[in-house]
Amino acid sequence: MIPAATRYERASDLDHALELLAEPDAKAIAGGQSLIPVMKLRIARPSVVVDISRLEFRGVDVRGDELHIGPLTTWDELLDVPEFGRPALAAIPECARGIGDLQLRNMGTIGGGLAHADPASDMPAVLLTLGAALELRSPDGERTVPVADFILGPFTSTLADRELITDIAVPTPLPGSGSAYVSVEHPASGFALAGAAALVGPDGGARVAVTGIAGRPFLLAGDDHRTALETADVFGDRFASAEYRRELASVVVRRAVERASQRAKEDS
Numbered sequence: 001m002i003p004a005a006t007r008y009e010r011a012s013d014l015d016h017a018l019e020l021l022a023e024p025d026a027k028a029i030a031g032g033q034s035l036i037p038v039m040k041l042r043i044a045r046p047s048v049v050v051d052i053s054r055l056e057f058r059g060v061d062v063r064g065d066e067l068h069i070g071p072l073t074t075w076d077e078l079l080d081v082p083e084f085g086r087p088a089l090a091a092i093p094e095c096a097r098g099i100g101d102l103q104l105r106n107m108g109t110i111g112g113g114l115a116h117a118d119p120a121s122d123m124p125a126v127l128l129t130l131g132a133a134l135e136l137r138s139p140d141g142e143r144t145v146p147v148a149d150f151i152l153g154p155f156t157s158t159l160a161d162r163e164l165i166t167d168i169a170v171p172t173p174l175p176g177s178g179s180a181y182v183s184v185e186h187p188a189s190g191f192a193l194a195g196a197a198a199l200v201g202p203d204g205g206a207r208v209a210v211t212g213i214a215g216r217p218f219l220l221a222g223d224d225h226r227t228a229l230e231t232a233d234v235f236g237d238r239f240a241s242a243e244y245r246r247e248l249a250s251v252v253v254r255r256a257v258e259r260a261s262q263r264a265k266e267d268s
């Protein structure tokens, strides 16, 4: 379908973007990979699309004991970050590499993926295990929201109308840690039927998050991941029943933990 008529404005800086977003039904656009399809379906009919793709929030840098990922960093750009060569952070490029196709990875951004809040999106699971937090900016100021509190449900987040994600802060894992992301994808859409991220620390303890099986990606409570999955509120659809998704999740969780444990031995 053809999107409803709209206006296009390119923001020159953050203040300009927030000013443009003051218009009722204005919508930010970064890579357009999720927004354009929903505009074509006329699920979204923004009065104006505010292009934020030229803002400075791109790339990865280390500040103190945190890594900061700019929300405008594309999936492809996440593949070549020297810091992610560390086994403790290997889950980030491993996850990014499996997202969509080449065009999607060249255009789609990590911030756009988070804001879209697809319940089967891959990277939130990785960011959950790493304990990442988002910096959100609006005309009212700035706030920090852990990724665990950001996605509320399918396509729903805590993001307010005139708020933008301006930073993704990832605490540097302890030496001797390893991370991994494993998923089983739907053969047509490429989205995860079940995906699992794991961060294994130097003491052997694992923090695990899953995606694709519920209304939002979530952390598994406790050390007994199988029991945590048995009590989780898993959904089924015409592609995969809840029972099948739960079983698949237990397989990807086991594989992610095994791979992350192996990587922890290589991390220094």
Ligand SMILES: Cc1cc2nc3c(=O)[nH]c(=O)nc-3n(C[C@H](O)[C@H](O)[C@H](O)COP(=O)(O)OP(=O)(O)OC[C@H]3O[C@@H](n4cnc5c(N)ncnc54)[C@H](O)[C@@H]3O)c2cc1C
Residues within 6 Å of the ligand: 027, 028, 029, 030, 031, 032, 033, 034, 035, 036, 037, 071, 072, 098, 099, 100, 101, 104, 107, 108, 109, 110, 111, 112, 113, 114, 115, 116, 120, 121, 122, 123, 159, 163, 164, 165, 166, 189, 190, 191, 192
């Ligand atoms: C064919 C296809 C395959 C895909 N496969 C996968 C997959 O396998 N795994 C996966 O996880 N995802 C997948 N995706 C989703 C993809 O990751 C997202 O479309 C992409 O990351 C969105 O980023 P974008 O920059 O294009 O966002 P846009 O489309 O520009 O924006 C999406 C939403 O985010 C908002 N937004 C964008 N940037 C910001 C910001 N900085 N602050 C606040 N709000 C913002 C926009 O207003 C809009 O509501 C797929 C998408 C397509 C079309």
